[in-house]
Amino acid sequence: DGGVDWFKKQGYDKMGPAVQAAARYLQEKNTTNAPLGVLGFCYGTWLLSKASSTGDVDFDCAVGCHPATVLEKAVFGGDEDQMLNDLKQPTLFLWAGNDSDIYTKDGSGKVALKKTGGDVEEFADQLHGWVSRGDVADDTVKAGVEKALKSITDFFSKNMTTK
Secondary structure (H helix, E strand, O other): OHHHHHHHOOOHHHHHHHHHHHHHHHHHHOOOOOOOEEEEEOHHHHHHHHHHHHOOOOOOEEEEEOOOOOHHHHOOOOOHHHHHHOOOOOEEEEEEOOOOHHHOOOOHHHHHHHHOOOEEEEEOOOOOOHHHHOOOOOHHHHHHHHHHHHHHHHHHHHHOOOO
16 A cells, blocks of 8 residues: 555654744744644644654644544554644544544543643544545535534634733
């Protein structure tokens, strides 16, 4: 499968410096010291989690849609639970019904996100990728996308108050 090979080529040693540069750029342009949030999808959720857990970036909050933090262990050989427990900002994950079950019930991922001041919102009737590439001609998917966008907006509004 080319997918795993692609992910292996996009490890933190390669992508971390790009994330750090983007964060520095945003901080430099943020002359009003406004709060900054970050939004990731799938692999991007792993990347924002990795960058936060290492302390390489400093955002005021984060949202991850259909999280793929399982990549930390499955592809990169790291400790997914430790990465999540080391998150530095309130973090919300929007979970699809076929995403990792560590984000449901009292799973380790859900517990870690709650410790940040964040949470997991479950979308059990949606499939991984629904927010960014779901078929909104399907009424169930459309309703899930609309609910997700509201959750994202509400979380950012709550956690990005003026410093």
